[in-house]
Every structure is written in structure tokens, then in C-alpha cells.
Amino acid sequence: MSIRIIGARLPDGTSRDLFIENGRFVDQLSGSQSSGSQSIDAAGLIALPGLVDLHTHLREPGFEQSETVLTGSRAAAIGGFTAVFAMANTLPVQDTASVVEQVQAFGQQHGYVTVRPIGAVTAGLAGQQLSEIGAMAQSRAHVRVFSDDGHCVHDALLMRRALEYVTTFGGVVAQHAQDPRLTLGAQMNEGALSNELGLAGWPAVAEESIIARDVLLAQHVGARLHVCHVSTAGSADVIRWAKARGVDVTAEVTPHHLLLTEELARSYDSRFKVNPPLRRDEDVLALREALADGTIDIVATDHAPHPVEAKDCAWGEAANGMVGLESALSVVHAAVVESGMLDWSDVARVLSSKPAEIGRLSGYDSAFAIGSPANLTLYDPAASRTFSVNDLRGKGVNSPYLGRQLPGRVITTIHNGYLTVSDGELVDADTVAKDAVAGNGGAHG
Numbered sequence: 001m002s003i004r005i006i007g008a009r010l011p012d013g014t015s016r017d018l019f020i021e022n023g024r025f026v027d028q029l030s031g032s033q034s035s036g037s038q039s040i041d042a043a044g045l046i047a048l049p050g051l052v053d054l055h056t057h058l059r060e061p062g063f064e065q066s067e068t069v070l071t072g073s074r075a076a077a078i079g080g081f082t083a084v085f086a087m088a089n090t091l092p093v094q095d096t097a098s099v100v101e102q103v104q105a106f107g108q109q110h111g112y113v114t115v116r117p118i119g120a121v122t123a124g125l126a127g128q129q130l131s132e133i134g135a136m137a138q139s140r141a142h143v144r145v146f147s148d149d150g151h152c153v154h155d156a157l158l159m160r161r162a163l164e165y166v167t168t169f170g171g172v173v174a175q176h177a178q179d180p181r182l183t184l185g186a187q188m189n190e191g192a193l194s195n196e197l198g199l200a201g202w203p204a205v206a207e208e209s210i211i212a213r214d215v216l217l218a219q220h221v222g223a224r225l226h227v228c229h230v231s232t233a234g235s236a237d238v239i240r241w242a243k244a245r246g247v248d249v250t251a252e253v254t255p256h257h258l259l260l261t262e263e264l265a266r267s268y269d270s271r272f273k274v275n276p277p278l279r280r281d282e283d284v285l286a287l288r289e290a291l292a293d294g295t296i297d298i299v300a301t302d303h304a305p306h307p308v309e310a311k312d313c314a315w316g317e318a319a320n321g322m323v324g325l326e327s328a329l330s331v332v333h334a335a336v337v338e339s340g341m342l343d344w345s346d347v348a349r350v351l352s353s354k355p356a357e358i359g360r361l362s363g364y365d366s367a368f369a370i371g372s373p374a375n376l377t378l379y380d381p382a383a384s385r386t387f388s389v390n391d392l393r394g395k396g397v398n399s400p401y402l403g404r405q406l407p408g409r410v411i412t413t414i415h416n417g418y419l420t421v422s423d424g425e426l427v428d429a430d431t432v433a434k435d436a437v438a439g440n441g442g443a444h445g
Contacts, residue, residue: 074426163223182209384406
């Protein structure tokens, strides 16, 4: 497949035509390809490198009623993503080479995005002993990110051993920072509002204390540490301090923690129940500032689909989590671009090149460079929409943005040189799978 993109506005503000042939960017289409190429008019659109999500829950195997690799990949593509890292809390858990290879194979079969599995830190996510970290790293999936997300690796010795282990092959431990003893029965952010609503509180110190311990452990053993879904101003302060000390730590913030606050819990609408919980206005502002100054490195969705019955119930009984792949770019646009805190080159960094770097995913370090894999999204920043279930493409409908006005829309997504989204709609699954099998010149990252 050859594609000519006319008049693309790049993240740095310049405009030029882009040419794709055999899955890669080229300076011009060859004579044999030029006449049969597909042309896309990108007037008024921003060309971003394909988005990369370092924190996605695809649920398969084991929880296909919530999501599958196919449905989650389709949700990712419509949101402008070309690669996702799939968290380990499946059934069986992604704690062996065979399971991570299966998850990666599902992604290759469907073709909407590159799927890179995340390996569990501990066997069965039980926090008792290390998983088969070495075997997963050496498997065909080449796992480089390990996390017990949904569970904190609370045992300090076990966390130290995991950090030491991953240093042997350049891996990273992604920690879900939550002291379990400080959050027993927690339902929302701890504070005046939780007292008013009569809901058990999730204190900020339960996150901040784990981050403080782990950055010191990472410094002690010389390891890479990544902090998942940072949610408090204090956490940002700890990470800023650690980076000033030279600790090799990176951190992510979710779109919802950049925009939404604990006040939404007043509705008792369980779409707003998430772990870590929505925090105060002061935390939202601090997280935006930390993302803008580089303390927080990336935005990651923590896309967490659930069946309707797991959310359509009383707040105390509802599952934690929100879907976020389809809305992430628009929410980042609303939260930090419209305010002028980030520009589009920053968006390309926090939603593409930096998450790819942290996850050791190749092909995203030089966007649009000649010879690099053709992964990109064309985004209309002038569009506006009332977000609805019609904007969702995964199984989960537990979006906190339903009925909210959001800016922008993804018009085109190209993964490894072939279309997965065209004119704002998904390309059919058979066509995408066929293109994925064809390989388009081996442009897979």
C-alpha cells in the first residue's frame, strides 16, 4: 500500500506532504507506486506520530466479557493509538512466557495496533514471589515492562529483587503505588468530601509513601522505575525531588486525573469510581504543571473496561476503572493544550515518543523520518463533539466523559503503513488483518 498525505501540519507547526510506501515513510513515491497510491487531504489536520499507551487493560485471556485484544485494539485505533502495552491482570496472569506470547500473537493477528504485553512482577499478582521475569524477557514477546498493576508490590525486599533483576536486560518495573494497609475499604479520595459523603477515604500518603520508598530503592540498586497513574500533588513533588537526585524514575498521569476531580463523587455515579481515585482541584492543577515541566513524563490511559453490571450498581459495590483509549487525545487537548501548557510537539512527546522509549518500543524516536515505520494519526483540532457511547469502539461503556463536550477528533490512523481508521471510522477487521499479515515491508516496531 502506498499513501500520499497532502498538506499535513506537523507538531512543530510546519506543513508538508508525507509519503508512505511498503510500510515506511519515503521522500517520494516510486514511479510504480505513485499512480496507484491513496491520497489523503490533511488540510486543517495535525499529523501526530502514532500514539503509544503504556497502560492498557485488554482483559484477554480470561475476562473477555469486559474486553478482548481485538475490541481493545479497535478502541485504541479510533483514539489514534498505534501501540499499546497490555497489563498483566488477565486469567491466567501474564506471568509466564507462554501467556505473554499468546497476548502478543493476538495483537499481531488482529493488526489494529502493536500489542506489547506487560509481564507480572510477582507470580499470580500475589505479591509472594517473583514471576518468570527472565523467561518473559527472553521470550518472543521480548517483555521489558513488568507490573502488578491493580496491586502494589508492597514487600520492600521483593520490590528490590525485582528492580535488581530487570537491570540485567534494561527492563523497568512499573509500580502501582498504593499502600494496602492505608487504603482498606477505600472508596474515594480522603478529605472533607469523603467525610461529608460517608465514604471511606483513600489518603494521598498511601501513594506518596510507596513512591518515596521505591525511588530510594531504585537509586540504591541503579534500576529503572516507572510510577503508574500519579494522582496527587505530593507524588509529583516526590518524583521531582527524586529526579533532582539523579534517580532513574519516570512517571505517568492519566487523562482523567488531568481533568476530573473528586467533586464528581457527589453524584454517586460509579463511572467516576477509579483507583487511584479522582483527587482535589489542587492535585489536578499540580499534575498539569508537573506534566508541563517534565516531572511527569507521559500520559497513559489506564483503559479499564468493565461489563455493564459491574458499574451499574451502588457505588460501594462497583468496580474501579474507566475506559479511556477513545477519548485520551481529546481530553489531553482540553486539559493542557487549550490552556497553553502544552503544544502539539509536547503532545507528540508525552503520548508517543516518550512512552515508546520507556517501554523500549522501537520506531517512535524519529517521527516521520524517512525510512521509519509509518505510524501516525491525523487529528482535527477544530472539531467538537458531545462524547457518547457512539464514540466508543471497545466493549466497555464505562466512560466518565459521556455527555461532556470534548474538542477534536481522530480522522485517520495509520499503523505500520496501512489504514486502521479512515474518515473517522474504523477500517473493517478483515481488511486490517489482511494488511497486518502482509506485513507491509516488515515495518513493525
